[in-house]
Amino acid sequence: MADSDKQCCDHLAIEPAVREDATARLRSIRGHVDGVLRMLERDDVYCVDALKQIKAVQGALAKTGDLILRGHLKHHVVTAHERGDEDAIVAELMDVLKYR
Template sequence: MAETHKKTVQPNKQALLNRLKRVEGQVRGLHRMIDEDKYCVDILHQISAVESALKNVSLVLMEDHAKHCMVKAIQNGNQEETIEELMDIIKRMK
């Protein structure tokens, strides 16, 4: 699905920005681990930690999207598009 030009102010905007700053730092940490020849298994564990942090960001976004954008779209009769978007997200997540 091509990027839309819709806009949404996230209700948890600052919290999400803080989380992503931490994820960015974790990715830099991965870079450092490889640069310093750390053991592969330790790096793989750290990648799992980054993956869970990212997963949590996507769950917060998903819940806010459902509570606001999806509800509004369905109440305005635009369920088809919002459900198509939902299924596209779920297929990528699974």
């Protein structure tokens, strides 16, 4: 069972190209969060300016999530019936997608 689990994980690892793209985007997001933190060091920062920056970070995170989701659908979900793990893969995906 440990072996079949490993087999499963080997197959379902994130695609290298998606991983690189997501990493680059998350580094940029970290820099953006640093920018909001520096903005908040000033005692005259205006609430709406901070809200706009947080909204921009949320948009960048949503795009990163969409990128990983697209890769997951393309490389793992469309082949789930062939592997026989379709019930598990749909249940865990809906858990992430619902209430989104």
